[in-house]
Amino acid sequence: MGSYSYAGGAHPNSFVSIFNFDLKTGKTLTWKDLFTDMHALEKLVEKEFKKARELPKNADLVEEGFFWGEHFQLPTNFELQEEGVYFWYNPFEAAAYALGPTDFTISYKDLGKLIKKERIF
Numbered sequence: 775m776g777s778y779s780y781a782g783g784a785h786p787n788s789f790v791s792i793f794n795f796d797l798k799t800g801k802t803l804t805w806k807d808l809f810t811d812m813h814a815l816e817k818l819v820e821k822e823f824k825k826a827r828e829l830p831k832n833a834d835l836v837e838e839g840f841f842w843g844e845h846f847q848l849p850t851n852f853e854l855q856e857e858g859v860y861f862w863y864n865p866f867e868a869a870a871y872a873l874g875p876t877d878f879t880i881s882y883k884d885l886g887k888l889i890k891k892e893r894i895f
Contacts (some may be wrong), residue, residue: 789864790875792851796893805848805890809888819861820846820889821866823868826878840869852895858882 775791794803809815823846824833836843849867851858856879865871882889 779848786842787865790851790862792853792862794852794854803893804871805852808854808890808893809885810890811888815885815888816846816848819848822861822880823876826876836886839873855879855883858884 775793776788779787793800794808798805801816805812805815812829820830823842824831826841827838829835829838835841835846841847844849845852849861849863850862851862853862858879860879861877863869863876865873865875868876882894
């Protein structure tokens with residue numbers, strides 16, 4: 775779902791919201807519903823985030839201007855796709871508006887044992 779707002783500032787804001795539902799119950803699925811180890815998932819997603827932003831593997835994301843001085847965080851939005859899990863960071867979620875959104879896909883193969891296979895497949 776896309777949304778857009780303009781409140782008179784330097785630029786409008788647009789956001790994407792992605793929802794994942796359990797097809798049997800209609801319940802909204804969360805990270806914990808789909809993955810076995812949240813710490814390991816965060817480490818893998820952080821690595822892929824740096825690749826998407828063309829940062830060195832050892833880059834400090836706070837020093838690079840990401841996450842507003844806080845530690846790395848999973849995005850609010852993700853999508854289960856045929857080839858893997860798609861990750862979407864809206865502008866302002868991970869960086870200044872001028873840097874735009876950050877998005878990338880991690881294959882199910884690369885996610886490996888982190889996936890609760892019975893929930894996804």
